[in-house]
Amino acid sequence: MDPITLSRWQFGLTTVYHFLFVPLTLGLSWFVAYFQSRYYQTRDEEYRKMTKFWGKLFLINFAIGVVTGIVQEFQFGMNWSEYSRFVGDIFGAPLAVEALMAFFLESTFLGVWVFGEGKVPEKVHHAAIWLAAIGSNLSALWILLANGWMQHPVGYVINEANGRAELVDFFALITNPKGWLFFWHTIAAGLTTASFLIIGVSAYHLIRKQNVTFFKRSFQAGAIVGLVASTLVFFGGHTNGQYMFETQPMKFSAIEAHWETSQPADFSIITIGDLSGKREVWSFRTSQLGIPGVLSFLACNNFDCEVKGVDAIQAEYEATYGPGDYIPLMVVTYWTFRFMMSVGFLMMLLSFLFLLAMRGNYENAKWMKFVPWVIALPYIANASGWILSEMGRQPWIVQGLLKVQDAVSPNLTTVDLLISLIGYTVVYGSLAGAMVYLMKKYAIAGPDAAMHESVDVAPARVGADD
Amino acid sequence: MSYEFLQILWFILIAVLWIGFHFLEGFDFGVGMLLPFLGKKDEERRAIINSIGSVWDGNEVWLLTAGGATFAAFPHWYATMFSGFYLALFLLLVGLIIRGIAFEYRSKDSSPKWRNTFDWMIAVGSFLSALLLGAAFANLARGVPIDENMMFTGNLFTLLNPYGLLGGLTTVVIFLLHGANFLGLKLEGELRERVNVFAKKLWVAASVLYVVLGIFTYVAGFWARGVVNPGFVPVAAVAVLLTTGYFLNNKMEGWAFIMTSLNIVLTQVTFFSMIFPNVMISSTNPAFSLTIYNASSSQYTLTVMSIVALIFVPIVLVYQGWTYYMFRERIKNDKKSLVY
Known part of the structure; x- marks a missing residue:
């Protein structure tokens, strides 16, 4: 394989991997901070435990991010x-600001939070977790402004x-709407991710009747935030889609495999493409259900506007940028969008149902035993969303300005790339193994184990996998 | 502000970031490398880790900021150096990754095998990082093959020359000594005594290597290629390193730490004086070198970034300094008071 292909794979793999952990950091930091605030307000020991337990899981995840x-x-x-070289004058700035404004804040105050209990004044310790949460989320803002510029310079x-x-x-x-729309979408997705982790872990303990008050309270927080956040993700995504249309x-x-210009435009529910991924073989569309113009609505909030087809845009781009293939890999854009959307809707629906169920005796319900599996949902949506966003921009690295093939380091050889790609795979794979092992162990061990910081107490209570 | 003033200002700012990084993360790396050798029992190892536990991550951000600032202010420097030192930086990243994760994970399981594995990851990761940073800086001082298009034309083995290796090794030993001096300030009891014994031995090795590196630099003529003569600065760097031994023998740990800190700062000042106004010296042809003039961002970007730096750098310095003050106490290595 040539260095460009390998570099693309490496960037894709390391970035998607990185972003498996980041959303949970973004979202869970607010939960932990909120639980700690509740403890300071109420002095309810249960909230202190919640801070510790969810804080432990937060830290295990945070380290990899x-x-x-x-x-x-x-x-x-x-x-x-x-x-x-091409973008440094612009793109470097948000990266430098991110380090200066966000990384220092996050890392310094998280250090204070972890090591400062009992050493620094209580108020400072309390402020530290909020500052760490703000720092994490600020770093998302700056990197998304940087990415927003690549999408829309x-x-x-x-x-x-x-x-x-x-x-x-x-x-x-810094006011690029693209960056701010991503920020909205991402922060809400982070909160959704954290909510579903909390819901899933709480359900695991509730079916086993362990720490019922603790986990009912956690479950409730997860369900409420989950519904609000997943709804915000939806509206952020919809607004983002319209901005993308412009x-x-x-x-x-390309997301729709929408080859031919049409007005009103029809939304495809399922399309099977040919082997090249470039032509349609069979499809099922919303108009067949009697609702025409859904794609037009997604594009511009009315059911009748024109949506240009891929072929027409390809011809326009060739006229503007010269000959070349300007069509992204459609099988990827088409399906990642559908994964993201359907899982997103499912999460909205589920959190709504959880809220309804909370009015009754839900912890004894039979369906509760399936609930721990919901933890996986946001991960599917998060990864799909980013793959869609980045693959959908191909062949551009900076929309309309620079192509990926012209962006790669020219001095790198296939051997260089193979060494690093294999190296990252081995290292990242081992990290994931250790991380999942610890997350599972501490999630299952429950709040009492998390309260103990001493080395000897932990093993007696932790690690027993039932 | 004139364009040239801004370019010089950003050269200095990036130098300051690297100085801060070497001074702070220098003792973190040293502490990390000493960990498995110094700590015999689990509580001792935990006490050693806790001496830097609350600050190492913040210290590492100096590296990220230096990288980000280089990208923003001198994109060609960032592009040529990071792509040119590809495999070396990959190994540096592996070092930083395994070490960072090990700090967080080593106490999360009680099996001695688990803990020992992560402790060695901390040591190996710190060693790799220190070695590669030192080798990278030595090569920047020595010059690397760069063609007329600012393209690095060497490979990993280009960097593994005697001067680069000596620079790497010296950095490792200086950081070990710096870390031992830091631990001398943070630990107590028997562990503190043990550190002192280590530090005295390390001091001998560090002094020898440092003087050899200095002579090599001088004889090879690497010190006089820019427009600034570092003058007395390297002499002062040698002097403070040599006096460290006196303070170690008299158990004056505070002064010993100040001396290695000064040595690291003065070494970096020497380095940046030596290369200025170059940022990457071409060993192929001096005319192909990257300088603050041909590698920098536009005047507008440098102006904006200067304003941002002017606001945020002081704020960061205040709160980071404050955390050191908050955690100034020595670490007790008994189970009750240790944070895991």
């Missing part, structure tokens, strides 16, 4: 040096003398 995040910052330069000019993009309007960069029409139509 941090160490894999370093790779993210380095690999722009390592694997994409031509990209870095603003506030720049192309300097003809040195052939690179240069920043002329910092304000435009700014990245190719991605929009």
Whole structure:
């Protein structure tokens, strides 16, 4: 395989891996901070336990997000040096601000929170977890503003003398609607991820009648936040889709395998493509259910607007950018969108049903034994969403300005790439193993084990897998 | 502010970030490498880890900030260095990853095998990181093959030259000594005594290596290629390192730590003075070198970033400094008072 393909695989794998852990960090940090605040207000020991228990799971997950995040910052330069030269004047700024504004805040105050209990004043310890949560979520904002610029470049000019993009309007960069829409969507997705972890783990203990008050309270918090957050994810996604229709029409139509321009445009529920992934063999559409124009609605909030087909946009792009293939890999964009959407709707529905069920004697319900499995749902949606967003931009690395094939480091050889790709796979695989082992162990051991920090007490209570 | 002023300012700011990183993470790496050798019992190892437990992650952010600032202010420097040192940086990342994860995970299971494995991951990760950083900086001082298109034309073995290896090794030993001095300040009882014995031996090795590296730099002419003569700075760096021995012999741990801190700071000042105004010296042809002039971002970006830095750097320094003050007490290695 050539270095470009390997670099793309490496970036995709390391980034999706990184983002398996980040949403939980983003969302769970708010829960832990909130539980701690409740403890300070009420002095209810149960809230202290909730802070400790969910805090433990937060930390186990957090560690992987941090160490894999370093790779993210380095690999722009390592694997994409031509990209870095082209966009550094713009893209470097949010990255530097992210480190300065967010990473320092997050890491410093999380250190205070973990090691400071009893050593720093109670108020400071309390403030520390909130500052860490703010720091984590701020870092998401800056990296999403950076990514937003790749999707929808603003506030720049192309300097003809040195052939690179240069920043002329910092304000435009930090108010890029694309970045803020991603932020909205991502923060809400983080809260959804945390909610479903809390719901799943709580259900596990509730069926076993362990720490019932503790887990009912947790379950309730998860269900309420889960419903609000997954609804926000939906509206954020919908708004994002309309903005995409304006700014990245190719991605929009590729998501739908929408080949031919139509008005009103029809939404495909299932399409089977040919082996090349580029032509339709069979499809089932919303109009066959008697609802025409759903795709038009997704694009522009009315059922009658025109949605350009992939072929038409391809022809336009060839006229603007010269000959080439401007169509993303449709089998990926089409299906990841459907995974993301259906799982997203399922999570909305489930959290609504959980809320309804909470009015009754839900902890004894038979269906509760299936609930721990919901933990997997947000992970499917999160990964699909990012694969869709990044693959949908292909062949561009910066929409309309730079192609992926022109962005790679020219000095790298296949051997370099194989060494690093295999290396990351081995290291990341082992990390995941250790992480899942610990998460499971501490989640199953329950709140009492989490309260003990001493080394000898933990083994007696933790580790017994039933 | 003139364009040239901004370019110089950002060279200095990035130098400050690297100085901060080497000074802070230097003792973290040293503590990490010493861990399995110094701590015999589990509580001792936990006490050693806790000496940096609350701060190492914040210290590592100095590296991320240096990387981000280089990307923002000197994109060509970032692009050439990170792609050129590809495999070395990959190994550095592996080192940082296994070490970071081990800090968090080593006490989360009580099996001695689990803990010992993670303790060695901390040591090996810290060693790899220190070695590669040192080798990378030595190669930056020495010059690396760069063509007229700012492209690195060597490979991993280009970096493994005697000077690079000496730089890596010296950095490892200096960090070991720096870490031992830090532990001298943070530990108590028998462990504190043990650290002192280690530190005295390390001091001898560090002094020898450091002087050899200095002579190599001088003889090979690496010190006089920019427009700034580092002058007395490297001499002062040697002097403070040599006096460390006196303070160690008299159990004056605070002063010993100040001396290794000064040595690290002065070494970095020497390095950045030596290369200025180059940021990457080309060994192929000096005319192909990357400088603050041909590698930098636009005036507008540098201006914006200066404003951001002016606001946030002081804030960060205040709260990070404050955490050191909060956690200034020595760590007791009994089970009751240790945080796991």
